[in-house]
Amino acid sequence: MRRRSLLLGAAALPGLSRMAAAQDLPAGPIRLVVGFAPGGGIDSFARILARRAQDLTGRAFVVDNRPGAGGTIAAAHVARSAPDGTTLLVGENGVIATARAVFASLPYDPERDLAPVSLCVVQSVLCCARPTVATDLPGLIAAARARPGALSYASAGAGNPTHLFAADFARRAGIEAVHVPYRGGSQMVASVLAGETAFGFFSAASALPQVRNGGLAALAVGDEQPAPLLPDVPPAGRVLPGFTFAFWYGINAAGGTPAPLVAALSTTIGTALRHPETRSSLEAQGLKVAATGPSDYAAFAAAETLRWSEVARLAGVTPE
Incomplete structure (x- = not known):
């Protein structure tokens, strides 16, 4: 012993x-x-x-x-x-x-x-939009339903997880939105800020600076509970039950x-x-x-x- x-x-x-x-x-x-x-x-x-x-x-x-x-x-x-x-x-x-x-x-x-x-x-992922489009997830869904096919979303490439997150969102929410693929997260952020696209799904790290300065509105987080870095952003599952997403x-x-x-x-x-x-x-x-x-x-x-x-x-x- x-x-x-x-x-x-x-x-x-x-x-x-x-x-x-x-x-x-x-x-x-x-x-x-x-x-x-x-x-x-x-x-x-x-x-x-x-x-x-x-x-x-x-x-x-x-x-x-x-x-x-x-x-x-x-x-x-x-x-x-x-x-x-x-x-x-x-x-x-x-x-x-x-x-x-x-x-x-x-x-x-x-x-x-x-x-x-x-x-x-x-890694936590945020669904974000231009503030003029929506400031919460129900607002984004309502905007998309009001104009079917008029809103577009950015991704980091066809088939990229950011594309599939948005595709799953559209199916669950029963909306139509146009997919616009880019070559990476930084281009995605720039496209929404410039008004080329209306929304997208971004890593917390890439979206946080723009959320904090007001360039992007954080609508929902993919975690089952609020993320520590953004405790006021609700989980997407509260609006669309079972909808989670993360990197x-x-x-x-x-x-x-x-x-x-x-x-x-x-x-x-x-x-x-x-x-x-x-x-x-x-x-x-x-x-x-x-x-x-x-x-x-x-x-x-x-x-x-x-x-x-x-x-x-x-x-x-x-x-x-």
Whole structure:
């Protein structure tokens, strides 16, 4: 019993924890592959995670940006990489859960070619409109019903989660609205501000500055409860029961990565995410730490894939 107590106490020491974590990880630098350009929300998340994981383990964690095709270029790169745990995808809804419903010839199979490591964070999403269009969700629905097909909404690309969120909203609300795809969140915000489109679904981080200065009206949040950063914005489900939506980021390794290695990576990532300073930095961006294990992430991704594939089908989104 004394030996066991000593071992348990030693395991809590930072230096020994760092050594143990480093020994369980693969040899060499670990690359976190991001499918979008530097400067965006997912890139910022990846860099926060990389710094903390490196501090905790003493090992090199490097962010590798490979933008293009809605993140699928990065996902395909990781899917083709050696299953040795040194190349990890910082994935999100689009490349994991909705890609098969959008791309007719996807160069990877998310379930077969990407091994779940951890669902890392969930980000609040806001439905926002120009204040002259509506200031709450019932007002937006009324405006759309008064002029069927006259209102348009912005998305970050056809089949992007922002497109599917809006398509699900239109179906549930029984309204007609015109889809206008853009190439990213910043262009979406600019389009609504300029009057090119009437509304859209935006990450809390990208919408908050414009909401606070009055350029955008935050109509609803996709969480089941009000978001801490905007406690006065009601959940969309209060108007349309069951309607929830969010962005999420997860880590995936190449398919075929050995289970013990996946487990070691998941433990390291979870420890980094739960660090108080990391959690505080992420929450300031509207990100809620999940830090799940591989099996929970796999089940979550499967449920998300099923849900949004059905939304895409009902919305008539044709794979291209």
